[in-house]
Amino acid sequence: MRREYIIGLLIGAVIFSILLAGCEENQESSNEIPSNQVKIEVKTGGDDGGVVALTDLLPETVFGVLNGGSDQPFMVGLFTSGGGDNLTGRAIYRFDISGYENKGFIFHVKCVDKSGNPGDLEVYLINDSGSLPSTSSEMSDVSEVWNLVERGEKITTVAPSSGQWITVDIPSSAIESKVTESGYITIMLKLKNEDLSSNMDYYSLSTYEYLQGSAKPYLSIPGAF
Structure with a gap:
């Protein structure tokens, strides 16, 4: 009974918390790339x-x-559910780079909001997580996906600003070992320090459908043409 109660609270609270995070939209920052560059x-x-x-x-x-x-937006860091459970979030972004597997990329994602003092974000290239469920899955052991970062390659550490785009250079040497046979690469973002004595320190990052797709995460290829 207790487990079913927690499952219901957590799934509902995660959705509710993310909705709250998206309520305040900061001033849009420009993140245009030249028209002759590849955008994925x-x-x-x-x-x-x-x-x-x-x-x-x-x-x-x-x-x-x-x-x-x-x-x-997806919340990366430490936050609390409506039922009072302390939660930690890690973001995942998958890209189909078929035809460009030997290239280096620049990863772009918008930091929609910042709450508290979450500190730095770490950016990893990881083994593919597979497609994510379109609605929150039932509570379960998610260690298989969570621990992909342990076998991933750390690309860099960044300190995002609210309302600004994050850009990360990913070298071709890192791509080679992580691209799947179907041409996908997967990026995971997590707080550098997930042991903060707080439950309100997080970044809200843009997603594919956020603001009707007006801030889609993407890859660009520097000097593609």
């Missing part, structure tokens, strides 16, 4: 979102939900 966007709602785990059970137990396809 997230293709579907199932290709971005992330994994959320119950903070108080980490690191021994990774129990939580997977979520993709939301029209609201």
Whole structure:
């Protein structure tokens, strides 16, 4: 009975919390690329979102939900559910780079909002997580996806600003070892320090469907032509 109660609270609260995060839109910053450069966007709602785990059970137990396809920003960091559960979120972005597997890329995602003092974000290239469910999955062991970062390659550390785009250079040498046979690469973002003594320190990052697709995460190829 207790487990079913927590499942209902967490799934509802994650959605509610993300909705709140998307309520305040900061001034749009320009992130245009030259028209002669290749631009690869997230293709579907199932290709971005992330994994959320119950903070108080980490690191021994990774129990939580997977979520993709939301029209609201995804919260990366530490926050609290409506039922009072402490949560930790990590964002996931998947891109089909078929035909460009030997290229380096620039990853672009908008930091819609910043709450508290979450510190730096770490950006990893990881083994493919697979498509994410279009609605929050039931509470379960999500360690398989959560721990992909342990076998991933850390690309860089960034300090996002609210309302600004994050840009990250990903070298071709990193792409080679992580691209799938179907041409996908997967990026994960997490707080550098997930052990903050807080539950309101997070970044809200744009998704495929956020603001009707006006701030889609994407890859560009520098000097493509």
